[in-house]
Amino acid sequence: MSIYITGYGVISSIGNNVDELFTSLKAKKTGIRQGEKAFTTRYKVGEIAFSDAELHDHFQLKTEGSRTALLGMIAAKEAFVGHELRSDIRTGLISGTSVGGMDVSEREYANYLNNTTHNLQAYGHHSSGTSSAQIAQELGVTDFVNTISTACSSAANAIMMGARMIQKGWLDRVIVGGTDSLTSFTISGFRSLMIFDEEWCRPFDETRKGLNLGEGAGFIVLESAKSMEKTGKQPIGRLSGWSNASDAYHQTASSPDGEGAILSMQQALDVAQLSPESIDYVNAHGTATPNNDLSESKAFLHIFKGKVPPFSSTKAFTGHTLAASGGIEAVISLLSIQHGMLFPNLNHTQVIAETGLQPVTEVISNVKVNHVLSNSFGFGGNNSTIIISAV
Amino acid sequence: MYYIHTIASITHQDSFQQANVWNTLTPLTPESTLITPDYKLFIPPAALRRLSPILRMAIAAAKSCQENNEDKIDAISIGTALGCLTDTEKFLVTFHSAQSDTLSPTAFIQSTHNTIGGQISLDLKNHSYNMTHTQNGLSFEVALMDAILCADDGKKAVLVGAADEAIGFLKQLQPDIIQDNRELTSGTTCCILSRERKASSIGIVDCLVRAETSDWQTDISDFLDRNETKIADIDAVFVSQLEDVKYVDHAVCYIDYTGLYYSASAFAVHMAYDKLTHTNAKTALIINRVCGNQLGAILLQKDEAPH
Structure with missing residues (x-):
């Protein structure tokens, strides 16, 4: 059964919607800059300029929620524009998040530690499931709501869960993707792991030192053919392949040979019934940490038998948006197919000596893009691959 | 199954x-x-x-x-x-x-x-x-x-x-x-x-998830309908809420045995599994309303011995 994509929405540091994201990608304009919040000021981050209150007003949101939930509402609503809820189409929402409402909780917990006024109501936003419930409430979705929390592969996993639920016949249409806001918790966490680059991150570059974090949300709408007959929606792409596999190597690091990455890419190709040669573009996980990019490069060499298709990491545009990255990158993959374009891996000057793999570094137009493979790898060795194809 | x-x-x-x-x-x-x-x-x-x-x-x-x-x-x-x-x-x-x-x-x-x-x-x-x-x-x-x-x-x-x-x-x-x-x-x-039967003849027949319910008893009835059974025919019913015990007279409130954690319905599956294994009961239903308007239900069954 084919799984069609009939909507997309995004917010990140390179734009408040799909058009703005596309404009930034074409202009090679990064959203990463010196942070402006108390906890980001020391780092280069892909921060969204709006405050929580500004997000709420500017995007005319009806529902209260954590910053993570607000970003999710904005992207999910854009994805759902032109769609309507109806009783004969079972519609679900599956969102990936790693922090949920931690942005609210961490502020309140600081008050608690400082013995100042402790507003317990704030923790009502904390749970990751609640952030998805808030997004669902904004959209009016009540049939099925679920949250996947597998760190940086969350959105990719939410996308594949949605596809499998449609195949099973449990849902006709599902809004899938992910959202994460920047929090002091995550900034401190990645600081403790010492994997920040204080300069602009350089994915797949020999001199890469680490990542820049970002925030945002990306969602797509998946529909069955039967559902599209009722809605009259035209597909902008198909979700043709997906897989998740465990690296089972280390809680945070990737295995040196990318075993989990090889498994997830191979199984996704199997689901799509595609050979590696049919992949026209790879949107890599490419966080710019020394460990990830080497491991992922080796996995590419293995899967594509040395003939690696054009690939890039777009994280030097958006920063690593953690649980949202697979959703944002699914939107970028769809733009690549729709416009026949490949988007560059910014800040790249020198190939990784050990693998010699050269990513795409300029905007490339007028290419036929039929199949895009997109990777998302998370803590816990959680490796996911989705394949998006032209209709 | x-x-x-x-x-x-x-x-x-x-x-x-x-x-x-x-x-x-x-x-x-x-x-x-x-x-x-x-x-x-x-x-x-x-x-x-x-x-x-x-x-x-x-x-x-x-x-x-x-x-x-x-x-x-x-x-x-x-x-x-x-x-x-x-x-x-x-x-x-x-x-x-x-x-x-x-x-x-x-x-x-x-x-x-x-x-x-x-x-x-x-x-x-x-x-x-x-x-x-x-x-x-x-x-x-x-x-x-x-x-x-x-x-x-x-x-x-x-x-x-x-x-x-x-x-x-x-x-x-x-x-x-x-x-x-x-x-x-x-x-x-x-x-x-x-899906393979092997030694165990007990399994999960179906699972219901409602993000929001306005009438949980109707939702449960619909769930049982789609599985061609009705509440009176269920041998063992497990509920999360004490007040739901009156829904059927032989229901057991599983939170009485687990205490309160939001994924405790998983232990209700364990309780049901052992009850189906060691008694004559053949069907069990778990009704989970532990959080707000969310409704979950799990239907378990013991196969008849093969002849």
Whole structure:
């Protein structure tokens, strides 16, 4: 059964919607800059300029929620524009998040530690499931709501869960993707792991030192053919392949040979019934940490038998948006197919000596893009691959 | 039908690796504590020291399931409502009170929800599908739906489980945020299921997840209708809410035995499994309304002996 994509929405540091994201990608304009919040000021981050209150007003949101939930509402609503809820189409929402409402909780917990006024109501936003419930409430979705929390592969996993639920016949249409806001918790966490680059991150570059974090949300709408007959929606792409596999190597690091990455890419190709040669573009996980990019490069060499298709990491545009990255990158993959374009891996000057793999570094137009493979790898060795194809 | 081949729970009951928990269930008292096995039998001492209670119990339960199952686990689906709260709180305290730039990463690394599934995959050296679901009171049910999809895909040994841990801080959130005054507890249940019957004749027939219900009794009736049965024909009913006991006269409130954690319906599956194994009961229904307007339901059945 084919799984069609009939909507997309995004917010990140390179734009408040799909058009703005596309404009930034074409202009090679990064959203990463010196942070402006108390906890980001020391780092280069892909921060969204709006405050929580500004997000709420500017995007005319009806529902209260954590910053993570607000970003999710904005992207999910854009994805759902032109769609309507109806009783004969079972519609679900599956969102990936790693922090949920931690942005609210961490502020309140600081008050608690400082013995100042402790507003317990704030923790009502904390749970990751609640952030998805808030997004669902904004959209009016009540049939099925679920949250996947597998760190940086969350959105990719939410996308594949949605596809499998449609195949099973449990849902006709599902809004899938992910959202994460920047929090002091995550900034401190990645600081403790010492994997920040204080300069602009350089994915797949020999001199890469680490990542820049970002925030945002990306969602797509998946529909069955039967559902599209009722809605009259035209597909902008198909979700043709997906897989998740465990690296089972280390809680945070990737295995040196990318075993989990090889498994997830191979199984996704199997689901799509595609050979590696049919992949026209790879949107890599490419966080710019020394460990990830080497491991992922080796996995590419293995899967594509040395003939690696054009690939890039777009994280030097958006920063690593953690649980949202697979959703944002699914939107970028769809733009690549729709416009026949490949988007560059910014800040790249020198190939990784050990693998010699050269990513795409300029905007490339007028290419036929039929199949895009997109990777998302998370803590816990959680490796996911989705394949998006032209209709 | 999705047959349950082995099941393991660590709860406030003496439930771990017991042949029949149904016979020994006792309602919680204020003195009840989590009854834990000797973790050293499951986790190397060096690793054990840095693992929080939720990780210890989930790893032990998962390992016990693998040890009792001939086929290697080929998919893992874990549900947790609030995840690794001990490490989350520890890291909140660490970075809020840090005086220097150097922070210990352990609590951060172990704070993400998928540390549970990730540690299980690491410990079992298991490369299979590994998913973590979290949806408040329905966290186990959504993980179970994923497990059903895995079994339909032909997986032969799907590990599905739930784990949640209580920390002292949570008590402050009762009753305003956690709108339930029952004792907050910890617990985990893992089981292995597949479509193949094997030795066990007991399995899960169907699972219902409603993000919001306005009339839960009608939703339950519809759920039973689609499974061609009715409430009067169900031999054992397990409910999360004490007031729901009056819905059918032989219902048991499972939270009386687990205490309150949002994924406790997983232990209700264990209770139902043992009841179906050791009594004449042939069908069981779990009705989960532990959180707000969410509704979950799980229907279990024992096959007739084959002739």
